[in-house]
Amino acid sequence: METLLLRPNPRSIDRAASLVINGQVVALPTETVYGLFADATRREATDRIFLAKGRPQDNPLIVHISDMNMLKSIADDIPREAFRLADEFWPGPLTMILKKKDVICDKVTAGLDTVGIRMSSDPVLMEVIRKSAKPLRGPSANRSGRPSPTDANTVLSDMDGRIPLILDGGECRIGVESTVVSLVSPQPVLFRPGYITSRQISRVLGKEVILSKGITEELSSDDKVLSPGLKHRHYAPAAEVTIVNGPFEKYKCLVEGEGAVALCFDEYAPFLMCKTVCYGKKDDPRDQASKLFSALRTLDEIGADKVYAMMPDTEGIGLAIYNRLLRAAAFRVVNV
Ligand code: TXA
Numbered sequence: 448m449e450t451l452l453l454r455p456n457p458r459s460i461d462r463a464a465s466l467v468i469n470g471q472v473v474a475l476p477t478e479t480v481y482g483l484f485a486d487a488t489r490r491e492a493t494d495r496i497f498l499a500k501g502r503p504q505d506n507p508l509i510v511h512i513s514d515m516n517m518l519k520s521i522a523d524d525i526p527r528e529a530f531r532l533a534d535e536f537w538p539g540p541l542t543m544i545l546k547k548k549d550v551i552c553d554k555v556t557a558g559l560d561t562v563g564i565r566m567s568s569d570p571v572l573m574e575v576i577r578k579s580a581k582p583l584r585g586p587s588a589n590r591s592g593r594p595s596p597t598d599a600n601t602v603l604s605d606m607d608g609r610i611p612l613i614l615d616g617g618e619c620r621i622g623v624e625s626t627v628v629s630l631v632s633p634q635p636v637l638f639r640p641g642y643i644t645s646r647q648i649s650r651v652l653g654k655e656v657i658l659s660k661g662i663t664e665e666l667s668s669d670d671k672v673l674s675p676g677l678k679h680r681h682y683a684p685a686a687e688v689t690i691v692n693g694p695f696e697k698y699k700c701l702v703e704g705e706g707a708v709a710l711c712f713d714e715y716a717p718f719l720m721c722k723t724v725c726y727g728k729k730d731d732p733r734d735q736a737s738k739l740f741s742a743l744r745t746l747d748e749i750g751a752d753k754v755y756a757m758m759p760d761t762e763g764i765g766l767a768i769y770n771r772l773l774r775a776a777a778f779r780v781v782n783v
């Protein structure tokens with residue numbers, strides 16, 4: 448299959464919508480990361496996504512919508528909280544887990560009776576959803592296990608020959624995937640931290656948000672897995688990554704002594720006598736979010752085999768950075 452990479456314009460957007468209507472998969476930008484999109488009401492279309500990603504079949508996919516009527520057509524027993532969060536954060540980087548209606552095929556939700564739903568603020572994606580008039584399932588556009596792509600050329604390097612079309616909307620503004628919150632039980636549960644923080648959600652709902660265990664700790668085999676994405680190793684570069692928590696002098700000794708590559712904040716690179724890959728400014732989690740995934744891919748490109756990553760802040764958006772980095776590090780953290 449030939450993979451076209453086109454700039455978004457009315458013609459290429461029409462082309463994407465008709466591919467979707469015909470049950471095909473297209474890669475489109477969102478404000479978080481690029482996604483692979485297909486009709487969420489058709490089983491063959493989902494199969495094509497799983498095939499393109501090479502993804503484990505037990506991982507449910509997010510469904511993307513363009514308006515609130517579409518929400519009502521795919522979710523059941525929608526709680527008041529969902530409308531409050533939608534008012535505040537949609538369109539935007541928030542996914543809500545709600546009870547699903549039967550129009551959403553079981554394959555999308557991996558057999559769960561719930562569905563993750565998000566309204567993205569990306570104008571190209573919104574237009575394709577409107578034109579095709581379908582809710583679109585959309586996992587990140589990487590091959591399974593690779594970091595999520597934040598630009599169209601990275602999508603092409605993972606998906607060349609596997610899908611017919613990629614629309615190039617430039618670099619994603621945010622760079623880490625949406626916050627995932629479940630509203631299925633009275634107490635909201637955070638399944639995946641993102642740009643919208645649990646504190647922001649709490650403030651809107653006037654309720655505490657419970658953090659799911661898999662966010663900062665590795666789930667053991669007897670933990671009940673509520674969100675299958677929590678258990679898969681994700682975002683993994685080929686290198687062995689370890690997160691280092693401690694003062695810079697000790698970090699420097701460790702990484703230089705071991706001849707490893709430093710995955711560090713921009714400010715520190717000039718002071719390290721080893722190979723460095725930067726992932727943003729020290730006190731700026733937004734900047735780190737927009738650079739982390741491409742930094743992880745760079746580690747592979749330079750053939751790094753041992754990497755020590757500087758520990759990010761874990762507050763606010765920092766929790767999203769720490770969560771992605773922990774997965775890349777297979778939960779290895781050392782204190783120095
Ligand atoms: O920013 C994003 O959310 C991107 C862009 C493309 O929209 N999409 C994305 O989708 O990251 P994906 O499929 O790579 O991640 C879906 C996450 C997984 O962690 C999955 O386990 C969780 O959401 N999830 C989806 N549906 C769920 C459900 N019904 N119950 C629990 N977790 C669910």
Ligand code: MG
Pocket residue numbers: 586587595
């Ligand atoms: Mg993903």
